[in-house]
Amino acid sequence: xxxxxxxxISGPSGAGKSTVxxxxxxxxxxxCFSTSVTTRAPRPGEKDGVDYFFIDQKRFEEMxxxxxLLEHAVYxxxxxxxxxxxxxxxxxxxxxxxxxxEIQGASQVHKNKPEAVMVFIVPxxxxxxxxxxxxxxxxxEAAIEARIQRAIQECREADFYDYIIINDDLDKAAEEMSSIxxxxxxxxxxxxxILNSFGK
Amino acid sequence: xxxxxxxxISGPSGAGKSTVxxxxxxxxxxxCFSTSVTTRAPRPGEKDGVDYFFIDQKRFEEMxxxxxLLEHAVYxxxxxxxxxxxxxxxxxxxxxxxxxxEIQGASQVHKNKPEAVMVFIVPxxxxxxxxxxxxxxxxxEAAIEARIQRAIQECREADFYDYIIINDDLDKAAEEMSSIxxxxxxxxxxxxxILNSFGK
Numbered sequence: 001x002x003x004x005x006x007x008x009i010s011g012p013s014g015a016g017k018s019t020v021x022x023x024x025x026x027x028x029x030x031x032c033f034s035t036s037v038t039t040r041a042p043r044p045g046e047k048d049g050v051d052y053f054f055i056d057q058k059r060f061e062e063m064x065x066x067x068x069l070l071e072h073a074v075y076x077x078x079x080x081x082x083x084x085x086x087x088x089x090x091x092x093x094x095x096x097x098x099x100x101x102e103i104q105g106a107s108q109v110h111k112n113k114p115e116a117v118m119v120f121i122v123p124x125x126x127x128x129x130x131x132x133x134x135x136x137x138x139x140x141e142a143a144i145e146a147r148i149q150r151a152i153q154e155c156r157e158a159d160f161y162d163y164i165i166i167n168d169d170l171d172k173a174a175e176e177m178s179s180i181x182x183x184x185x186x187x188x189x190x191x192x193x194i195l196n197s198f199g200k
Numbered sequence: 201x202x203x204x205x206x207x208x209i210s211g212p213s214g215a216g217k218s219t220v221x222x223x224x225x226x227x228x229x230x231x232c233f234s235t236s237v238t239t240r241a242p243r244p245g246e247k248d249g250v251d252y253f254f255i256d257q258k259r260f261e262e263m264x265x266x267x268x269l270l271e272h273a274v275y276x277x278x279x280x281x282x283x284x285x286x287x288x289x290x291x292x293x294x295x296x297x298x299x300x301x302e303i304q305g306a307s308q309v310h311k312n313k314p315e316a317v318m319v320f321i322v323p324x325x326x327x328x329x330x331x332x333x334x335x336x337x338x339x340x341e342a343a344i345e346a347r348i349q350r351a352i353q354e355c356r357e358a359d360f361y362d363y364i365i366i367n368d369d370l371d372k373a374a375e376e377m378s379s380i381x382x383x384x385x386x387x388x389x390x391x392x393x394i395l396n397s398f399g400k
Contacts, residue, residue, distance in 0.1 A: 126398055155395040164391040179382035186376050191364040195355040198326055
């Protein structure tokens, strides 16, 4: 069983990141999402080890100190992180593990695990992004404008990503995601053992 | 129209390189083979500009001197080469151009055009390679053994390739080739313009 790859996906809110991955999951079974650790309390219905690994602040700090997290961040006074061992175990089972995180966390993963595959997912245009965010009908015009300004800023900082997927047509975007996963499994470094075996 | 990629394929005789590409061509129309220049005389039925561009030695030397060839080599006292302009024109039309050449030529292309995608295609094992070469029934045992030794040597020198395709199952190998072509079109550098357009 050859090891899978860690695939980091990021992109502006409204790009359709999880929709693209879910679509790719519908036609291949070697993809899974990573499960994060968090210090926040479980919400009704959330299960430990499924939605999150729920841990206390002391354990979280231990994990940070012990380099057990590939990235971590604080949102609304709760801590979140990606457990290295969980990811490594899934990779060893041959799964390609998807990490859906913001640019700052992605940058930490990129440093901690340079072989991670970095994918940036974008809408086809700013106009289309505005249309999608407006279509949700859940936010004020000012909030939408703030999201758009943030999206523009994120695109400026995205230069350490390996791939860009333009989510114009969902089927095409999911196929591109799937092709990236296939291609990365064909990488020279992933398969050099077969060449070595020829010389024996 | 976004530009295609130059895809260099190499691998041991008997790996099934052209079979894999032809299979991929059967389900996508954005792939073509490069056409080489040669100083040898056309054989009956061969057409100029289709099988080869047939040129004289003087023109060939001009092309070498003018850096008009991405790689060139001599076989059986005839010269062969890959014309840069032909390749660039096809790439500009959005085609992915396949160059099926040996490691030495591939190494020249890798230097002359660093963005070329380097794919090494191998049989699943040396035993399988021996079986395929024997199955052709066209060569002596000694000739087959020489090919196998050469294959082993080529695998040792292949460390500048980006991808390895193991041609065990033809459909799977062709799908891998197709995925590599798709993924390379999603490369950050190929699509950075869309990010730049967001800031305007």
